[in-house]
Amino acid sequence: MPSLVEALEKKYGWHIPATGADRHHCTDTSIAIFVPKRPPRLSVPTLLVLNDCDIETAGDGDQLDDKCSDVEELDLAKNKLSKWAEVFGILQHMPQVRFVNLSFNRLTEQLDALNKHAAHNTCWSHLKNLVLNSTRVDWASVQTLLRLLPALEELHLSLNEYDHVNLNKRESEHGLGEWFVQRPRERKVSGVYHQVKKLHFSGNPVNSWSEICKLGYAFPNLESLVLNECPLNSLDLNMDTSERDYKHPESTESTESPHHYFRKLRFLNLNNTELSTWDEIDRLANFPALTSLRVQGWPLWEKCESTEHERRQLLVARLPLIETLNGGGRLGAVEREDAERAFIRYYMERPESDRPERYSELLAIHGKLDPLVNVDLRPEKxxxxxxxxxxxxxxxxxxxxxxxxxxxxxxxxxxxxxxxxxxxxxxxxxxxxxxxxxxxxxxxxxxxxxxxxxxxxxxxxxxx
The missing domain is CATH 3.10.20.90 (Phosphatidylinositol 3-kinase Catalytic Subunit; Chain A, domain 1)
Known part of the structure; x- marks a missing residue:
């Protein structure tokens, strides 16, 4: 059963004596050259990477205390850790750790009372970034970890086969629909985690935006959300009546908007989702703080007859708050004005029923434009x-x-x-x-x- 200590010995040579020197004498001359033997590291570097080392356990605690007390970033991806007690047994010897990557370890064991007790004995005050991609960690364990990490700012939960989000106590007791029937101020979750600002949730088979809204409720200060390759089919909360956010009979509040729980979201990655209409772009335009957006790989682009440049212009014109689109540099004032004028000309030749609301807004800004002269530069046949x-x-x-x-x-x-x-x-x-x-x-x-x-x-x- 390989331990972290054994992996460190293998990588850094702790078994080599720290004293002694090898002397190499030249037999043909009178010059003697002394080459000291390289001593083992007295401590590991602050960035400790031990990927794919078959590590299952922590190992001797005294040695970990002696060698790992200064570790700030720990990467243990692709090992064989399966017990939370062993994870805590490692981290309790690294009080300065800020980043931990446990991806591709099978951490399906739920945190029980014993593990929680061990976790409480672990110092988590500096940990800001936790990566749990493809660990199959269950939602109950995620909630326990979130309560233990007061400084956590970035959480990675990609590729964990989540088809729903369960950060809500009522959900587990009454089913998915119960949470949505409640008025916002009446909703109770097992915890709201204000410290988390970045969440990576890519590759999970969640197809309903109402499930994603639960993430926004649990993380109200979320600034960055990555949903790449999640099969979301719409941002409309009314698409599925089983998940509709019903209006409470005694409430005067209207149906909630897609951005209701994402008031501080600045970056959103929706690449390779199943969104397929321009209405989804119009919904994204209403996210109040969203300035950076990725929307590549949509079915919408496959059926759109416009060129790539024309599609970008239509996107820029529909998204007045976006500053960076699909990566690259910031959108300049010239590009935005050109896009908005092209948008007006694109829709002015189409029936009024096909024109989006954005058309009227831009018409009020730029006025009615003359159509571009169609100059045929082809040679006379x-x-x-x-x-x-x-x-x-x-x-x-x-x-x-x-x-x-x-x-x-x-x-x-x-x-x-x-x-x-x-x-x-x-x-x-x-x-x-x-x-x-x-x-x-x-x-x-x-x-x-x-x-x-x-x-x-x-x-x-x-x-x-």
Whole structure:
């Protein structure tokens, strides 16, 4: 049963004596070189990483006290820890620890009275960041940990197969719907954790925004929320009647908004969710503090016929408070104004019933805009060109999308010259007086690349 102490001995060589030196003498000269043997570390670094070391237990406490008292960041991902008592047995020897990563350890054991007692004997006053990704830790244990961590600011609960959120006492007693029937001021949870500001919840199969709202209620000071690859299908709390936030019969309050419990949220990652309508973007625009947003990988973009640049403009125009969108730098005033004007022009050509509320808001800011002039820069498809072969001249209509070799084959009968023996010279009518004819040497070059227009001339000659 490998312990943390054994992993440290293996990595830092504590079993090597700390005294003594090896002498290496050169036999061919009179110079002696003394190379001291490298001593083992007297203590581990403040950043301690022991990933994938098969650690199951803490090991000797005295040695951990001696070597690990200065550890500030601890990464024990991908080990074999399964008992909370062993986790606490490790952390109680690291009073300065600020960051702990326990990802991919199977911590399915629920915190019982014995473990809680051990946890209370552990110093948690400095721990600010706890990573529990893919640990299968249950909600009851999460609540216990949250009560033990007064300084915790960032919590990672990704890939734990949560299909609901259970941070509510009434929920476990009465089912999912009970919490939502209560008026906000009557709702009781087992704890509200004001210290948590960042939550990572990616890869959990939660598809209802009403479940995510429970996170916002439990963490009222949340500033950053990552929900990447959660199969959320809508931010509308009224989508599912079984989870609808019903209005209390005695209450005058209306149905709660999607952002009701996220008043301080500044960053939200909704990449690779199942959101598929522009209405979801309009709901996000109402989050009062949201300034940074990620919304890539939505089904909405797959069915949207606009280009990527046009989609970004439509997003920027709909989200007046957003400062960074899908990463990258801050949105500038010029980009935002261009996006808002493009938004107006996009919807002014559509039926009034298709225009979102944002259209009227932007129209009040920028006024009614003239449509952009549609300038077709494509070359004229057919032009009239004078063909001259010796003393014979003839005006013909030419398709400028044909190639030079195609044109030669069309001229074989007129010129009496096989296409492989024919030479063509293009004369631009505007520059014929100061520039001579240009030979059309490249057989697969299309005629429009010569900027050919009606009134120009092509001279036919033989290679002989």
């Amino acid at each position: 057919r032009v009239k060109v004078t063909f001259t072969c010796g003393d014979v001249s003839e005006v013909r209509t030419v398709d400028v999308y044909r190639t030079v070799i195609d044109l030669k084959q069309k001229l074989e009968r007129m010129a009496g010259i096989p296409s492989n023996k024919m030479r063509l010279f293009y004369v631009d009518q505007d520059i014929r007086d100061y520039q001579g004819p240009e030979e059309m040497k490249f057989p697969h070059k299309q005629l429009y690349s010569y900027n050919m227009r009606s009134g120009d001339e092509i001279i036919i000659d033989s290679k002989n």
